[in-house]
Each structure stands twice: as structure tokens, then as C-alpha cells.
Amino acid sequence: MGLLNEAFVYLCAAVIAVPVANRLGLGSVLGYLIAGVVIGPVIGLVGSETTEVQHFAEFGVVMMLFLVGLELQPAMLWKMRQQLIGLGGLQVTVTTAVFAGIGIAFGLAWQSALALGMILALSSTAIVLQTLNEKGWLKTRGGQSSFSVLLTQDIAVIPMLAVLPLLAIGVSHDGIDGSGNSESAGHGGEALAALPGWAQALVILVVIAAIVIAGRHLLRPVFRFIAEARLREIFTATALLLVIGIALLMDFVGLSPALGTFLAGVVLSDSEYRHELEADIEPFKGLLLGLFFLTVGAGIDFELLFGAPLMILGLVIGLMTVKFAVLFALGTLFRLQGADRWLFALGLAQAGEFAFVLFGIASGGGVLEQGLLQTMTLIVAISMLLTPALFIFHEKVVAPRVVAQSDRQPDTIDSRGRVVVAGMGRFGQIVSRMLLTSGYEVVILDHEPQTIENLSRIGIRTFFGDATRPNLLHAAGLDEADLFIAAIDDRDKQTQMVEHVARSYPNVKILARARDRHHVYELENVGAHHAEREIFEGALALGRRAFVELGHHPFHARVRAREFRNHDVAMLDALRENFNDGGVDNSYIDAMRAHSETLKEIMRVDRGNNRHEGADRGWNPPPKGDASL
Amino acid sequence: MAEVLVLFTHPRPDRSEVNRPLYEIARNVEGVTAVDLYGEYPDFDINIDREQGRLMAHDVIIFQHPLYWYSAPALLKEWQDLVLEHGFAYGLHGTALQGKVLLNAVSTGARPADYSQTGVNRAELRSLLAPFEKTADLCDMRYLAPFALFGAGRALEEDRLQEHRKAYDDLLKALVADRFDLDKAAAAAVLNDVLDACITSGETH
Numbered sequence: 001m002g003l004l005n006e007a008f009v010y011l012c013a014a015v016i017a018v019p020v021a022n023r024l025g026l027g028s029v030l031g032y033l034i035a036g037v038v039i040g041p042v043i044g045l046v047g048s049e050t051t052e053v054q055h056f057a058e059f060g061v062v063m064m065l066f067l068v069g070l071e072l073q074p075a076m077l078w079k080m081r082q083q084l085i086g087l088g089g090l091q092v093t094v095t096t097a098v099f100a101g102i103g104i105a106f107g108l109a110w111q112s113a114l115a116l117g118m119i120l121a122l123s124s125t126a127i128v129l130q131t132l133n134e135k136g137w138l139k140t141r142g143g144q145s146s147f148s149v150l151l152t153q154d155i156a157v158i159p160m161l162a163v164l165p166l167l168a169i170g171v172s173h174d175g176i177d178g179s180g181n182s183e184s185a186g187h188g189g190e191a192l193a194a195l196p197g198w199a200q201a202l203v204i205l206v207v208i209a210a211i212v213i214a215g216r217h218l219l220r221p222v223f224r225f226i227a228e229a230r231l232r233e234i235f236t237a238t239a240l241l242l243v244i245g246i247a248l249l250m251d252f253v254g255l256s257p258a259l260g261t262f263l264a265g266v267v268l269s270d271s272e273y274r275h276e277l278e279a280d281i282e283p284f285k286g287l288l289l290g291l292f293f294l295t296v297g298a299g300i301d302f303e304l305l306f307g308a309p310l311m312i313l314g315l316v317i318g319l320m321t322v323k324f325a326v327l328f329a330l331g332t333l334f335r336l337q338g339a340d341r342w343l344f345a346l347g348l349a350q351a352g353e354f355a356f357v358l359f360g361i362a363s364g365g366g367v368l369e370q371g372l373l374q375t376m377t378l379i380v381a382i383s384m385l386l387t388p389a390l391f392i393f394h395e396k397v398v399a400p401r402v403v404a405q406s407d408r409q410p411d412t413i414d415s416r417g418r419v420v421v422a423g424m425g426r427f428g429q430i431v432s433r434m435l436l437t438s439g440y441e442v443v444i445l446d447h448e449p450q451t452i453e454n455l456s457r458i459g460i461r462t463f464f465g466d467a468t469r470p471n472l473l474h475a476a477g478l479d480e481a482d483l484f485i486a487a488i489d490d491r492d493k494q495t496q497m498v499e500h501v502a503r504s505y506p507n508v509k510i511l512a513r514a515r516d517r518h519h520v521y522e523l524e525n526v527g528a529h530h531a532e533r534e535i536f537e538g539a540l541a542l543g544r545r546a547f548v549e550l551g552h553h554p555f556h557a558r559v560r561a562r563e564f565r566n567h568d569v570a571m572l573d574a575l576r577e578n579f580n581d582g583g584v585d586n587s588y589i590d591a592m593r594a595h596s597e598t599l600k601e602i603m604r605v606d607r608g609n610n611r612h613e614g615a616d617r618g619w620n621p622p623p624k625g626d627a628s629l
Numbered sequence: 630m631a632e633v634l635v636l637f638t639h640p641r642p643d644r645s646e647v648n649r650p651l652y653e654i655a656r657n658v659e660g661v662t663a664v665d666l667y668g669e670y671p672d673f674d675i676n677i678d679r680e681q682g683r684l685m686a687h688d689v690i691i692f693q694h695p696l697y698w699y700s701a702p703a704l705l706k707e708w709q710d711l712v713l714e715h716g717f718a719y720g721l722h723g724t725a726l727q728g729k730v731l732l733n734a735v736s737t738g739a740r741p742a743d744y745s746q747t748g749v750n751r752a753e754l755r756s757l758l759a760p761f762e763k764t765a766d767l768c769d770m771r772y773l774a775p776f777a778l779f780g781a782g783r784a785l786e787e788d789r790l791q792e793h794r795k796a797y798d799d800l801l802k803a804l805v806a807d808r809f810d811l812d813k814a815a816a817a818a819v820l821n822d823v824l825d826a827c828i829t830s831g832e833t834h
Binding site for chain 2: 552554618
């Protein structure tokens with residue numbers, strides 16, 4: 001098949017299966033797997049060439065780890081250290097030990113048993129996180145604990161990638177990995193093979209140090225230089241170049257490319273280009289991982305399942321029961337109660353997508369036997385397929401029963417409002433500083449490298465990126481924000497951005513900076529909850545000051561300014577319908593003219609004796625002629 | 630010598646017939662600090678530290694204002710609520726105002742006869758100003774009888790303003806020069822009635 005034909009088939013399968021799976025609540029990973037099953041074993045559109053595609057697609061995993069690293073700020077990891085090391089660490093080690101024990105009991109070599117244990121200890125980050133997010137369970141204690149464990153597992157993948165090749169026992173590996181696997185660990189390093197052990201270690205240390213130091217000090221100016229060129233695709237190219245370059249470098253010295261990019265991600269997680277990098281790499285990672293899962297699906301051996309259905313199903317149930325038991329025990333140990341403990345244990349009971357990656361490496365390194373690999377791939381896939389059912393079981397059966405006996409405190413995590421501010425010009429700066437100094441969590445986006453530089457100098461962290469790009473807004477965490485402040489200067493981009501946010505994040509309140517009155521209406525019409533004219537209050541303040549300079553008492557100047565403001569705001573309200581009906585037509589202009597006349601009458605300084613209107617209404621003594629007083 | 634602070638509180642000084650000229654007089658007496666509170670704090674964001682500093686730097690505090698609904702205009706109430714803090718003006722360690730003198734210099738719409746047990750208000754002016762007097766008591770200050778212009782809306786037409794302005798000028802100067810009988814002034818119902826008797830020895834000009 002030609003490249004285009006192949007791409008057409010894969011894309012077609014993905015485009016059909018993934019949205020359907022998502023709609024059914026199965027999540028995208030299962031969608032890809034199912035699509036793979038359909039084009040592979042079921043209708044046979046793709047065949048043995050999938051393994052080649054798979055090696056290419058494995059690069060998605062490298063990108064995924066780069067993104068995982070980007071999300072992991074060292075400070076956040078430090079804050080979570082107890083949960084990560086305690087709960088997460090125990091889950092990985094205990095589960096690994098149990099599976100390894102079972103493996104040895106069934107007569108596997110200890111190396112194979114250990115590899116299998118490690119691989120099966122991992123759960124599906126993609127499915128679980130997505131489900132927790134969708135159902136709004138991420139903020140519960142059960143959800144938080146699940147998140148910690150998944151994070152630990154993501155990190156644990158790094159040492160596993162390094163250890164797996166060492167567990168090779170020389171089992172012959174024909175078939176699946178004949179073509180060689182340049183993307184996975186253990187296959188590079190030829191360049192160093194001639195060096196003595198200590199020199200290899202030294203080179204490796206130097207490379208890692210170089211990544212950390214370059215990430216901290218060299219990449220930032222490079223990104224700034226690129227960003228200043230204002231060529232979006234070149235920024236994307238730079239991001240890709242970075243990831244691929246590090247992968248090649250690591251491969252060259254014989255380390256896992258995933259480890260290198262992960263490290264680079266962590267180093268860059270503190271930088272202002274984090275969200276932009278995330279937004280740039282994310283689609284590539286998504287497509288490559290999708291392709292990867294497709295090929296896994298296509299490679300599933302159904303003859304195995306139909307040959308011994310009871311054994312396979314028994315193994316799946318065994319796998320999930322063991323994982324569930326370990327998780328439930330740990331949940332009890334860490335004082336999770338009621339529905340939280342069940343959510344935690346049921347939710348993480350499947351094996352995860354990393355298993356496919358690690359199986360690939362294990363097979364390449366000859367750690368696991370080919371037949372066992374086939375079986376295990378099938379079991380992992382089925383356990384993932386069952387996950388949505390477990391979540392439904394939890395939601396409909398377990399939670400209603402245990403919720404009564406749970407004495408959990410109301411969740412306080414993240415109860416403080418979270419704000420995303422787009423645009424850090426003269427306007428956004430004031431708003432952001434007000435919120436930041438009040439202690440709110442604010443994510444700030446701007447596309448002007450110079451602005452970002454200046455702000456970071458005074459200690460305000462700003463992320464680089466064009467806030468009108470949907471994927472950047474997503475990377476900035478709009479999903480979890482309570483408030484979005486749209487403060488960019490460009491009138492049309494501002495409107496487009498507000499429209500996108502209002503449509504995609506219906507739960508987020510939107511406050512928008514408007515150029516003028518018409519822009520207020522436009523922004524409201526596309527979904528802004530409140531729009532504020534950018535120069536209005538400032539101009540009022542200056543006008544008020546002008547009254548004072550012209551001899552008005554300061555308090556009277558205030559009263560007049562308020563009066564003017566109230567009238568103007570009333571006019572804004574009154575003309576809205578007019579504007580929305582026919583834009584700036586004759587009736588709009590007439591209405592505006594009428595309002596201006598009224599205003600002139602109200603504001604006139606020498607208004608004679610009518611003391612009960614407008615600015616003259618306040619603090620009047622009774623008229624001199626009132627005989628009753 | 631006593632330092633005198635006049636806190637002039639009027640939201641519409643541009644239309645004031647009585648109080649604004651009185652404020653001008655206060656501004657021109659040596660030893661008197663006259664402050665236009667509405668002019669200084671049009672947005673009601675009173676600078677508490679500055680106001681407490683002013684209180685500490687003076688011996689006699691005069692609230693000069695028209696009588697609005699038997700009390701002062703809103704800003705003076707806000708001023709009291711913010712400036713007279715616990716630990717400053719009252720409470721265990723709140724002794725900053727101890728021994729200072731407080732009085733209201735007010736203008737009223739109604740005539741003197743209305744401020745009596747038998748008049749429409751069924752009470753004397755001083756008893757209606759009880760919240761100020763009690764505030765002074767709590768802050769350990771000495772409260773003097775109110776200095777008042779009754780029937781202020783007709784004072785101009787009835788040619789009473791000139792006399793009142795001179796009395797205010799005399800009062801301020803006597804206070805500054807310590808030539809004022811505080812006991813007598815504290816015991817009176819309305820300060821204007823006993824003003825001459827309170828001003829002790831020497832010329833007032």
C-alpha cells in the first residue's frame with residue numbers, strides 16, 4: 001500500500017471510530033483500539049505492515065512523556081511527594097511484586113515475571129483521567145488519589161524503560177520486531193559500545209547535565225528569538241526539532257529517548273513557553289499515539305481469544321481482581337472512605353496503554369516470549385475495554401450504596417476561583433495584578449515576548465502564546481477555570497476568542513475588555529458575560545478632574561461624573577436592542593441623538609431652579625417659601 | 630494656646646449660605662486647622678492614619694455641619710466609624726483623645742422654639758445630639774454645648790448671619806487663646822446663649 005492509501009485507511013478508521021467511542025463514553029483510547037481491530041483482524045484492510053507503522057507511532061509515546069514532563073513542575077511534585085511516594089510508590093511496587101510472584105509460580109523465568117509485573121502494575125492514564133475529568137470526579141479524594149497514582153506510574157515508566165532491556169534472557173524474537181526498533185531503549189548506544197563502562201556512564205551524565213543546563217539557560221532565549229519572528233509554524237518546527245533532537249541524542253548514547261524528552265519537559269515546565277509548547281506538540285502526540293493504539297488494535301490476535309475464550313477471560317478477571325485488591329487495601333491504608341475508596345480501586349483496576357509500549361520493548365529485548373506477549377496484549381486490551389463498564393458500575397451501583405455511610409468532609413481542594421487572563425497589555429496587567437496580589441491562581445497568556453520578559457523581571461509569570469488559538473487556551477487550563485478575562489488589544493481577535501471560549505467552555509464566566517460601545521454589544525452577542533469599555537472609567541476620572549480644575553468642589557465633581565456615567569450606562573442599555581436589530585441604522589442614530597439631548601439638559605451647569613433632577617437632586621435644603629417649616 | 634481642628638462637613642458647599650462662610654472664617658483664624666472633609670474625601674475613602682494624626686495634634690475638635698435628619702451628613706458618620714478606632718479612641722489602651730474637647734457647630738432648618746420639650750421636635754437640640762455627646766464620653770473627651778444657628782434657611786433674609794459669623798469668630802479665637810470657660814460651656818444647653826459669659830478676660834479682637 002502506498003503511503004497515502006495507508007494514511008487514508010488509518011485516518012478514516014480513526015475519524016469514524018473515535019467520535020463514536022467518545023459518544024458512548026468509552027474514551028478515545030478504546031476508540032482507536034476498536035478501529036484498529038476493525039481494519040486489522042476483522043476486515044483485513046491492513047496486515048503485517050502495521051508493526052512497521054507501530055515503531056513509527058511509538059514516537060508518540062516519546063512526545064507524551066515530553067508533555068507529561070511539561071505538566072510536572074518540580075514545585076508541584078514536591079507538594080505531592082507524600083501521595084506520590086507513599087500511595088503511588090506502594091501501588092507500583094506491591095502490584096509488581098504480586099504479579100511477578102504469580103508469574104514465577106506459573107513457571108516463568110524471574111526476569112520475565114518481573115517485567116510482566118512492572119508492565120501490568122500500570123493503569124490507563126488516558127482512559128481514567130479522561131473519565132474522571134468528564135464525570136467531575138477529579139476533585140474528590142478518590143479522584144485525587146487516582147491522579148497521584150497515575151502520575152507515579154507515568155514517572156515509573158522512565159525507570160522501567162531503562163530496566164526492561166536489562167532483563168533480557170535471550171528468548172528468540174522472530175516476527176513482530178524483525179525490523180529493529182530505533183525508537184526504544186536498548187537499541188542505541190552503538191556509538192559508545194567501544195568505550196569502557198566508566199566512560200559510558202560519564203558520557204551519559206554529561207548528556208543529562210547538558211539537557212538540564214541547556215533547558216534552563218539556552219532554550220529560553222532561543223524560543224524568544226523564534227517567538228519574536230512571529231512565524232507560528234517555525235515555533236512549532238522548533239518544538240518538534242527539540243523533541244526529535246533530544247530523542248536522537250539519547251538514542252545515540254544508549255538511553256531511553258522518552259527519558260530524555262521527559263527530562264527536557266520537566267526542565268521547561270517552569271518556562272513561560274510551556275503552554276505554547278504544549279499546544280504545539282499536543283496534536284502530533286495525539287495523532288501518533290492514536291496511530292499507535294490503532295496498530296495495537298490491528299495486531300490483536302483474535303484466534304487466541306476464540307481459541308480459548310474461558311482462559312483469556314479468566315486471566316482478564318484475575319488481572320483486574322489482583323489490581324483491585326491491592327488498590328482497595330492501599331485505599332484502606334491511606335484512609336480513603338466509602339465511595340472514594342471504591343472509585344480509586346475500581347477505576348485503576350485495568351492495565352494501561354503503556355503496557356503496549358513496554359511490551360514492544362520487552363519483545364525487542366527478548367524479555368518476554370512471543371506467545372505470552374500476544375496473550376498479554378489481548379488481556380490488557382480487554383481489561384481496558386471493560387473499564388468504562390467498571391466506572392458505570394461504580395456510578396450506578398456502588399456510589400449510591402456507600403454514599404450514606406461516608407463521613408467525608410466537603411472538598412476544599414481548588415475551591416478558590418481560578419482565572420485565565422488572555423492579554424497582558426496595559427489593560428490585562430492591571431486586572432491581573434489585582435487578582436494576583438489578592439492571592440488568586442491566575443494563568444496569564446500573552447504573545448509579546450518583550451512584555452513577558454519585562455513582567456518576569458518584576459516577578460509576574462506570563463506564558464507565551466497567541467491566546468486566540470483554541471489549543472493554547474485549552475493547555476492553559478480553561479477546562480478547570482472559573483473565570484476567563486479576555487483582554488487582548490486586537491478587536492476582532494478578541495471577539496473571535498470570546499466566541500470560541502463561550503462555545504467550548506460553557507461553565508466559564510467571561511469578562512471582556514471592549515474597544516467601544518459597539519464592541520460591547522458584539523462581545524455580549526458572542527457570549528461574554530460582561531464587557532467593559534477599556535477607556536471609559538479612565539476618561540470619566542479625567543473628566544471629573546477637569547471639573548475640579550474648573551472650580552467645582554471635588555465632591556460635586558464626583559456627583560456630576562457619576563451622573564454622566566449613569567446616563568451613559570443607561571444609554572448603553574437602551575441602545576442595545578436597537579443595535580442588535582439593525583446595527584447602526586437611522587433609528588439607532590435617532591435614539592442616540594435623543595439621549596445626548598437629555599444628557600446635555602441634565603449636565604448643564606446653569607440650570608436655574610429645578611432642583612430635583614440629576615446632579616442637582618442631592619442635599620437640597622427645603623425651599624425658603626415652605627411655611628410649614 | 631490650644632490647637633483647634635474644624636472638620637467642616639457639607640456635601641453641597643457650592644449652595645451653602647451659612648456653613649461655607651463659617652468655614653472661611655475658621656480658615657482665617659490663626660491656630661485653627663480647618664478641613665473640608667467632602668473636599669478631601671469625595672469618594673469616602675478616608676485616610677484613617679492621617680485623620681488620627683490630626684486628632685492627636687489638636688486639643689479642640691469641632692464638627693461643623695448642617696443638621697441633616699437630627700445628625701450630621703453621611704461622611705461625618707463614616708469618619709467616626711473609621712477614625713475612632715478601638716485601641717485609639719476607646720477601649721483599654723484607647724486613650725489618644727483623653728481630655729480633648731469636642732463640640733458640634735451646626736445649622737438647623739427649624740427655629741429655636743421647635744427645639745424644646747413643647748416644640749415640634751419635643752426635645753432640646755443638645756439632647757438630640759446625644760450620639761455625639763455619648764461618643765465624647767466614651768472617648769473620655771469633654772463635650773460642650775452645641776454652637777447653633779437656628780432657622781438657617783431664613784437667616785440671610787432676617788439679617789442674622791453677620792452676628793452669627795462674628796460669634797463663631799469669637800468662639801474660635803477664645804478657644805485658641807485658652808480664654809474660654811469650658812465648665813460653663815459644658816453645662817449650657819446651647820453655646821450661643823452663654824458665649825459672652827464663657828469668654829474670659831481680654832478683648833476678643
